[in-house]
Structures are given as C-alpha cells and as structure tokens.
Amino acid sequence: MTPDVLALLLIVIGLTVYTLFAGADFGAGIWQVNTALGATKKERALLYGAIGPVWEANHVWLIFVVVMLFGAFPPAFAAICQALWLPLVLAVAGIVFRGVGFAFRSYSVGAEREQLGWEIVFAIGSTAAPFFLGMAVGALASGRLVVTDAGQFDGNYATGWVSPLALFMGFFTVGMCAFLTAVFLVREANQQGDPQLTDLWRSRALATGIWMGILTGVGLLYVSTDAPLLWDGFQRRSGALVAGSVVAGVATIVALVSRWYRGAVFAACAAVTAVIWGWALAQYPWLVPPSITIEEAKAPDRVLWFLIATAACGAVLLVPALGYLMWLFKVGRRQDQ
Amino acid sequence: MTDWLLVATTATEANLLAARWQMALTLGSHIILATFGVGLPVLLLAAEGRYLATGDREWRSLAHRWSKVFAVLFAVGAVSGTVLSFELGLLWPTFMSRYGAMIGFPFAMEGFAFFLEAIFVGIYLYGWDRLPRWAHWWCGVPIAISGVASAWFVVTVNAWMNCPRGFRWEEGRVVDVDPIAAMLNPCTGAQTAHMIVAAYMVSGFLIASCYAWAILRHGETVYYRRAMTLGLLLGTLMTPVQFVVGDWSAKVVAETQPVKLAAMEGQFKTEAGAPLRIGGWPDEATRTTNYAIELPGMLSWLAYKDRDAVVRGLDDFPQDETPPVAVVHIAFQVMVGAAGFLMIVSLWTLAVGAFRRRLPQGRVYLLLVVCAGPLALLALEAGWVVTEVGRQPWIVHQMERTADAVTAAPYVGTLLVGTLAVYAVMGVGTVVVLRHLASAPGEEVPRDA
Numbered sequence: 001m002t003p004d005v006l007a008l009l010l011i012v013i014g015l016t017v018y019t020l021f022a023g024a025d026f027g028a029g030i031w032q033v034n035t036a037l038g039a040t041k042k043e044r045a046l047l048y049g050a051i052g053p054v055w056e057a058n059h060v061w062l063i064f065v066v067v068m069l070f071g072a073f074p075p076a077f078a079a080i081c082q083a084l085w086l087p088l089v090l091a092v093a094g095i096v097f098r099g100v101g102f103a104f105r106s107y108s109v110g111a112e113r114e115q116l117g118w119e120i121v122f123a124i125g126s127t128a129a130p131f132f133l134g135m136a137v138g139a140l141a142s143g144r145l146v147v148t149d150a151g152q153f154d155g156n157y158a159t160g161w162v163s164p165l166a167l168f169m170g171f172f173t174v175g176m177c178a179f180l181t182a183v184f185l186v187r188e189a190n191q192q193g194d195p196q197l198t199d200l201w202r203s204r205a206l207a208t209g210i211w212m213g214i215l216t217g218v219g220l221l222y223v224s225t226d227a228p229l230l231w232d233g234f235q236r237r238s239g240a241l242v243a244g245s246v247v248a249g250v251a252t253i254v255a256l257v258s259r260w261y262r263g264a265v266f267a268a269c270a271a272v273t274a275v276i277w278g279w280a281l282a283q284y285p286w287l288v289p290p291s292i293t294i295e296e297a298k299a300p301d302r303v304l305w306f307l308i309a310t311a312a313c314g315a316v317l318l319v320p321a322l323g324y325l326m327w328l329f330k331v332g333r334r335q336d337q
Numbered sequence: 338m339t340d341w342l343l344v345a346t347t348a349t350e351a352n353l354l355a356a357r358w359q360m361a362l363t364l365g366s367h368i369i370l371a372t373f374g375v376g377l378p379v380l381l382l383a384a385e386g387r388y389l390a391t392g393d394r395e396w397r398s399l400a401h402r403w404s405k406v407f408a409v410l411f412a413v414g415a416v417s418g419t420v421l422s423f424e425l426g427l428l429w430p431t432f433m434s435r436y437g438a439m440i441g442f443p444f445a446m447e448g449f450a451f452f453l454e455a456i457f458v459g460i461y462l463y464g465w466d467r468l469p470r471w472a473h474w475w476c477g478v479p480i481a482i483s484g485v486a487s488a489w490f491v492v493t494v495n496a497w498m499n500c501p502r503g504f505r506w507e508e509g510r511v512v513d514v515d516p517i518a519a520m521l522n523p524c525t526g527a528q529t530a531h532m533i534v535a536a537y538m539v540s541g542f543l544i545a546s547c548y549a550w551a552i553l554r555h556g557e558t559v560y561y562r563r564a565m566t567l568g569l570l571l572g573t574l575m576t577p578v579q580f581v582v583g584d585w586s587a588k589v590v591a592e593t594q595p596v597k598l599a600a601m602e603g604q605f606k607t608e609a610g611a612p613l614r615i616g617g618w619p620d621e622a623t624r625t626t627n628y629a630i631e632l633p634g635m636l637s638w639l640a641y642k643d644r645d646a647v648v649r650g651l652d653d654f655p656q657d658e659t660p661p662v663a664v665v666h667i668a669f670q671v672m673v674g675a676a677g678f679l680m681i682v683s684l685w686t687l688a689v690g691a692f693r694r695r696l697p698q699g700r701v702y703l704l705l706v707v708c709a710g711p712l713a714l715l716a717l718e719a720g721w722v723v724t725e726v727g728r729q730p731w732i733v734h735q736m737e738r739t740a741d742a743v744t745a746a747p748y749v750g751t752l753l754v755g756t757l758a759v760y761a762v763m764g765v766g767t768v769v770v771l772r773h774l775a776s777a778p779g780e781e782v783p784r785d786a
Contacts, residue, residue: 052463054459056412056455059415060415063452066423067447067448074433074441075434075437089755092423103408103409104766107773110773151431157747157748299514300512302515303438303514307445321457328460328464
C-alpha cells in the first residue's frame, strides 16, 4: 500500500472514531435542545455524567484528522478551509461553545442560574457543531468546489459551497449524533439499574433509529441527483457498505427491541461506520472533487511515512491509555452507583 | 509602526492586518492557557504528593481545588487550540499549502501528546474517589509530561519558522524533506527551553500572586501559605534558570536572525563594540534609538562573547526585510524589565529560604509577590511579540513573506469581528467560573463535576 493511501486510511479511521464518540457527546447536547432543556435532574445527571470524563479525549480525534490532513495533503486542507470557511467557522464556534459550556456548567455547581445559562450554551453549541460539520462534508461530497491551479477557491465564498446535499447532510449528521447518544445511553442507564431511564432512552433510540434508516435512503437519493461523481463511486464500490449499513441498522432495532443493549451499541456503531466508509470509498481518489485528488495533493513520501510512524507509535501509547479511561468510566461504572 | 495600526489601502493589506490581529488575539490568549497546561500539573502533583506523604487533608483540599481550576483552563485551552488549528488554513492557506508538509510531523506528535494529556485529564479529574490514592497521583504524571511534550513540539514549529531547515524549494513544492532536520533546527533548543521555563515561571508566580493577594485581604491561613509557597517554589527556582536560557536564546538569535537582534536592541548602525541599550525609543525616521541608557560594548559581549565584536545594524539589511523596530525593541525591554523584577523577588525569596528555612515576611514582600504574577504574564506576552513581530515581514524567515501567505478571501475582517465576540464571551466566562471556584467552600467533591 502506498503511503498516501495509508495516510488517507488513517484520516478516515480518525473521522470514524470522532463521529462515533464525539458524535455521541454532541448528541447529549442535541437531546437537551430536543427536550427544550426540560430534562429532569436524573436525566441530566445521566447525560452529563456520561460525557464528563471522556469528551476531551473524544474531541482530540478532530485535531488528529485536521493535523493529518494538513500534514499529508496540504493543498487539499488549504482548499477545504477556503471554500468551506463559513460552515467550518460556524462548526468551530459550536465546538468552542460546547466545550466551554460544558466545562463552565460543571464548575458552576451551586450557582443555579449560571449553570443553566452554560447548559443552554452547551446544548446549542453541541447541536451547531455537527450540523455545520455535516454541511461541510456534504458540500465537499457534492463535488462542486472548483479550485484553481494556484490553489484559490473559484467560487462565491458566501454561497458557493451550498448545495442540496450539503443542507441535507447538516440535518443527517445531527440525527446521527442523537441516534448514537440514545443507543449509548440505553446501555448506560441499564447498567446503572434505572428501568425508567432505560425505557426512556430505549424509546428514543428506536424512534431515531427508524428515522435515521429512512434518512439514509433519502440521502442516497440526494447523492444520486446532486453529486454525480460520488454517485458513480457509490455504484461501483460502495454497494457492500450500503448493504452493511442497512443490515447493521436493522440489527440495532432488533437488539433494542429484544433489550440486548450491548449488541445495540455495536450494531449502531457498525451502521454509522458503514455510512462513513461508504462515502469515503465512493469519493476515492478525490479529496476535493472535482478539483484535487490524493495524488495531486500528497506530501513527499518521507513526510507521509513520518506521519504514519507517528500514528503507529502514538497508538502504542494511546490504545492502552484510552482503554483504561473507557474501562474506568464506561465498563466499571456499575460498582459505584 | 504603521503596519500595526489598522490602516490598509488594498484588500490584501486589509486581510493581512486583520489576519495578523486575529493571530495576535487567539495565540495571545492560547499561550496563557497552554502555559497553565504545562505548569499547573506540576503544582498539582506537588500538593497531592504532600498529601500522600503527610496524610494532611488540607493538602488534598488544595490539590482538589487546583484540579478544578486546571479542568476549566484545560477545556478552554483545548477549544482555543482547535480554533488555532483551523485558523492555519482559514487565514494562511498559501502557507499551509506550501509548508503543511514541513510542520505536519511535529504537529502530529503534538496531537498525540495532547491526546494522552486529555485521556489522563479525564481519569485524574473524575478519578478522585474512584482510584487508590497513589494510582490517582500517578495518573497526574502523564499530564505533566505530555504538557511539556506538547509545548516542545509546538514551539519546534515556531522555531522552524525562524530557522527554516530540512527541505529544498523546487518547482513550487518542497522537496528533499527531512522532518527531523526541520524539527531540530538551530533555533529549536533555545526557543523550546525558553518557552517551557517561562511556562513554569508564569504558572508558579500567578498562583503565588493569587494567594499573596488572599493573605493581604483575608489574613494568613495555613492553606493560603502552603499554596503560595508551592507557587513561589516553582517560580523562583525557574527564574535563575531562565536567565541562563534567555542568554542562550539571545545568542541563537544573534547567530541565526541578526536582523531580529538589531530590532530587539534598537541597533540601527552596524558597529563594533555595540552598546546594550536599556529602555529608549527607536526613531525609524532619524535611524537612532533615543533616551536609552547605553552600556558600552555590552551588546557585542552578550551576543558574541567579545566586547569588540561587530553587531550588524538594521541599516545593513534591505529596508523591506526589517521588522517594525519600535514594537520589537519596546516589547523586548518590557520582557527584560519584568524578568529583572522577578529575579529580585526570586533572589530575595531564595536567600531567605536558604538561610532561615522560611519565606520572607511582611506586607512589602506580599505586595511584590502579588505583582510578580501579572508581570510574569506580561513578560511572556512581550517575549512572544518579540519573536513574532521580530520575524516580520516573513512568515517563514527569508523564505516566504507574511503578505504572500495570507488568504485573498473576503471573509477575514468578518471573521476577526466574530472571533473577538466569541473570545470575549469565553474570557468573561472563564473569569466568572474561576471566581466562583475561588469563593466556593473547599473540600466537597461534586458527583458530576
């Protein structure tokens, strides 16, 4: 495997883990918005308790993706930042407000009004971040970002990136995050032995799961009409992944209905993963369709190998540490409740 | 001086100004948060270590409160760091497109260090009651180590912008890239050491400063005194180290970026036996630095270890390749002046500590300590201005001009206004929450915090 493909693989892996875990963290805020902050104290404790120890680590996957992208494919990063500046800036604003909102609410214990204020900031930020990140991905995927040979975006900076697929992807990504959170929280509520919360999140997971199934079908319609380059790739390469996503989605629903929550978590992750890899495979070898391919954008081979080696060595340190974090707060939760 | 005022005549110039102000704002804020990410874990470990050694709950209470302060600053630092990573592409796409391959490797390493830090921050903050005491302490160690590692990797990138090495430029692309040579460029050693020691100083003095203020206002308690002592230990032990490192740093600048040295010192004419100027106001019209106290031959000696060595003046360089002299010179004077003050406080503290085994006493000393925190911060910011403004007009020293690296997109001004608003909210929020933490009663462990 050539180093550029390997580097791209690492980027897609990073993006996948970011979507699964940070996506679920965003979902906590999205559900706060959905319930108009009407959640009971107990519900909120579950929501905030679930993301508290892990959200910072989950967030770093985004940094990993950004750094790998600009290190391995510099012109693509420059083009994406220019063409998609508006959704990206709004997404970063969401990320900022999500982060500070969460930290500030956690350490405003005792000051009720301030805490509520920061929870609102957190909730809106958590919804805005995936919405605009999803839009950016949709805009990229729709394949109409034209970049000149000098690396300049050739289009309207305010509206040039907007497309039906981009708008759709904004909503789709928010739904996906809400779905992941619901499935994750069924398991956590069940683990904590709270039947009431388990049922609440189970019904939410089922509802969003069915909606997301429908939306994935709609998304393919959008791709087929709005993104010819991507649609071509989907037809040629991503068939198995589309099928896999459908199977995993159905499996999630079945697992939820039969109250096998751990299975539901795995199936939901598989469904989302299949969507991301289906897109990545369909878009290959374009980084910025129809302007930049990985071949055109790749950094010198030696740089790519250094980045890959960094990721490999980093993984040796990170995987056990990350495993310990998850084991401590996600697996071993039961004992202290 | 004029290019620092918002006076622009063309669209590109307007973009350049807005983009530079945006970097000044966002990096200038991030550097404070990052500094705490390096220094505060050491203080946390010290306080918690005292608790483990003595079993005294007051130490635990101190460490626990500091861990909350750290949590807030770490969260704000994490998001402001994210802002920066996107800004690189939003504001400087040309630079990133050309040189992303050069700086990707250290940034990737930094990313992993930050990752490790974030993981152990989660464990440390939420593990107070979940882990055995010693295990909890050990989970703080990777935070302190990766904080330093992050700082080191990030500053190597800045060092590379000052001393670009490890590549050739051919047909509009970087070729023959040697990431190690790029990372270990001639500026790296001094610059990274200078920054890391500065981070320890700022954290130590700012913490000490807060508690000195508390003692002045509320009277002395064991808790306040211990907190202040730990901060002072870190700050005062690092200050003499910084004098050695700072001297090394200046010699590296003299070697690698003589034009920056000339600007720092307000040295317009090339001369043998150049004087060290203390204070003074460089006048770019008359090409002289007025009102300065001049120590004959000292600059030559400090820069080249020879009182008669020739120091190149600004007039020796093309006019369009020199930085704004006044800003650089004055920022440098501010940094050195603040450092001098910190050195006095440190020597006093260390001397009394060594001979009497206690801190100096009295209100005057406490007042000095109160001033030391903000002055350390001022020195940090001023030093950063020296290295960044002193590199102008280049973004990559003698390779690429800042004006050529900036985006031509029309959004930069809007972005600056939006960023100002967001950072205002973030800054006010941070202060409000930290004040809330400071006034909260000690020693409660919130379940969901």
